[in-house]
Amino acid sequence: MNFDLTAEQDQLRDAVRSLGRRYGHRYFVEKAKAGEHTTELWHEAGRLGYLGVNIPTEYGGGGGGITDLAIVCEELAAAGCPLLLLVVSPAIAATVINRHGTEEQRKRHLPGLADGSQKIVFAITEPEAGSNFHRLATTARRDGDDWVLSGRKCYISGVDEAGHVLVVARTEDTASGKLKPALFVVPTGAAGMTWSKLDMEIVSPENQFLLYLDEVRLPADALVGESLDAGLPALFSGLNPERITVAAMGAGTGRYAIERASEYTATRSVWGGRTIGSHQGVSHPLAHAAVQVELARLMIQKAATLYDAGRDLEAGISANMAKYAAGEAAALAVDTAVQALGGAGMTTEYGVATLLGAVRAGRIAPVSREMILNFVAQHVLGQDKSY
Numbered sequence: 001m002n003f004d005l006t007a008e009q010d011q012l013r014d015a016v017r018s019l020g021r022r023y024g025h026r027y028f029v030e031k032a033k034a035g036e037h038t039t040e041l042w043h044e045a046g047r048l049g050y051l052g053v054n055i056p057t058e059y060g061g062g063g064g065g066i067t068d069l070a071i072v073c074e075e076l077a078a079a080g081c082p083l084l085l086l087v088v089s090p091a092i093a094a095t096v097i098n099r100h101g102t103e104e105q106r107k108r109h110l111p112g113l114a115d116g117s118q119k120i121v122f123a124i125t126e127p128e129a130g131s132n133f134h135r136l137a138t139t140a141r142r143d144g145d146d147w148v149l150s151g152r153k154c155y156i157s158g159v160d161e162a163g164h165v166l167v168v169a170r171t172e173d174t175a176s177g178k179l180k181p182a183l184f185v186v187p188t189g190a191a192g193m194t195w196s197k198l199d200m201e202i203v204s205p206e207n208q209f210l211l212y213l214d215e216v217r218l219p220a221d222a223l224v225g226e227s228l229d230a231g232l233p234a235l236f237s238g239l240n241p242e243r244i245t246v247a248a249m250g251a252g253t254g255r256y257a258i259e260r261a262s263e264y265t266a267t268r269s270v271w272g273g274r275t276i277g278s279h280q281g282v283s284h285p286l287a288h289a290a291v292q293v294e295l296a297r298l299m300i301q302k303a304a305t306l307y308d309a310g311r312d313l314e315a316g317i318s319a320n321m322a323k324y325a326a327g328e329a330a331a332l333a334v335d336t337a338v339q340a341l342g343g344a345g346m347t348t349e350y351g352v353a354t355l356l357g358a359v360r361a362g363r364i365a366p367v368s369r370e371m372i373l374n375f376v377a378q379h380v381l382g383q384d385k386s387y
């Protein structure tokens with residue numbers, strides 16, 4: 001087993017870390033509180049090639065894999081800038097289009113995703129379906145050559161920043177009643193598509209939206225792939241990259257919080273000359289959180305390596321485990337860091353409590369810890385499906 005990154009990946013990690021530190025958590029929070037986006041950071045990362053590391057070179061990307069994109073996600077988060085749209089645009093949308101889109105769709109969308117000039121966000125969740133995507137009710141109806149989409153989506157991140165939304169719909173005439181998903185690249189300016197912002201208790205420059213599709217008419221080539229048969233594999237192809245990159249973001253956030261707290265506890269002294277970090281009641285919880293974050297990083301590395309080797313099924317198990325582990329570790333790390341910082345932990349200035357909402361959401365989205373445990377129970381432990 002080899003734990004070494006390639007020389008290029010090492011350089012990528014260093015370079016992204018220094019970019020992230022130049023912006024830092026203060027910038028991230030100021031943008032969030034002003035209701036603005038991290039546009040400067042996004043565009044600079046795009047210009048430097050970091051947003052397209054996993055996109056093939058012929059479409060303007062770096063020609064790497066999800067391992068590389070996970071490095072970008074982790075290092076920006078470790079600098080205090082956990083950018084959720086990295087998970088939806090380069091990880092999910094670029095993977096789906098690259099693996100299952102037509103050549104025309106690859107040429108149309110991938111260069112813009114690679115240089116960051118375009119964002120494609122992802123819409124699967126629906127109010128009535130929730131975790132059960134078999135209940136998706138957004139329909140795609142054929143009308144001549146066109147497709148007509150109708151339905152409602154919720155919690156969709158970044159709609160206001162994106163040029164397109166990758167919408168998961170179901171074809172209307174499924175006689176069997178089984179889900180036949182189809183994916184469509186819908187321009188945010190399409191007639192009939194509207195959205196409204198959800199108020200979320202998360203400090204983030206990226207927002208969530210309710211998305212309404214009211215008889216949205218699309219040309220035939222909005223359907224991802226050559227035919228409806230591309231739908232299910234296309235949908236599944238986005239899942240592993242999603243879980244791996246969101247896990248990397250969680251691990252980076254955990255590292256960031258532990259670093260902030262450790263710097264503080266190593267220098268703050270309230271009992272004579274001893275630092276508060278010399279008290280094991282303070283240092284052990286931080287050390288415990290550091291162990292959990294490091295374990296999660298190991299599983300992220302395994303999942304990304306398997307995925308990049310084309311071993312999708314094994315990668316699926318590891319990606320789910322990595323997402324679970326990183327979600328728990330990030331929540332633990334941020335909570336522990338807040339505690340170690342005492343009152344300072346709750347201030348905006350120290351920049352840790354600002355992450356409480358985000359890491360809490362990381363145990364729910366994009367797939368909840370319970371649904372991962374269901375998956376592991378069924379596919380690893382051989383238990384009957386419980387739902």
Ligand SMILES: Cc1cc2nc3c(=O)[nH]c(=O)nc-3n(C[C@H](O)[C@H](O)[C@H](O)COP(=O)(O)OP(=O)(O)OC[C@H]3O[C@@H](n4cnc5c(N)ncnc54)[C@H](O)[C@@H]3O)c2cc1C
Nearest residue numbers: 122123124125130131155156157361365366368370371387
């Ligand atoms: C910050 C944020 C960003 C998001 N961004 C996007 C996005 O960009 N695009 C998108 O499509 N969606 C997005 N989502 C939605 C997210 O993927 C869903 O919230 C998530 O999949 C859970 O669905 P739900 O909220 O409907 O919960 P529900 O399905 O209603 O579940 C509620 C609770 O019940 C549990 N539960 C449900 N079924 C079972 C079961 N069978 N066994 C055990 N427990 C179960 C769940 O684990 C959860 O704890 C986002 C959500 C958040 C919070």
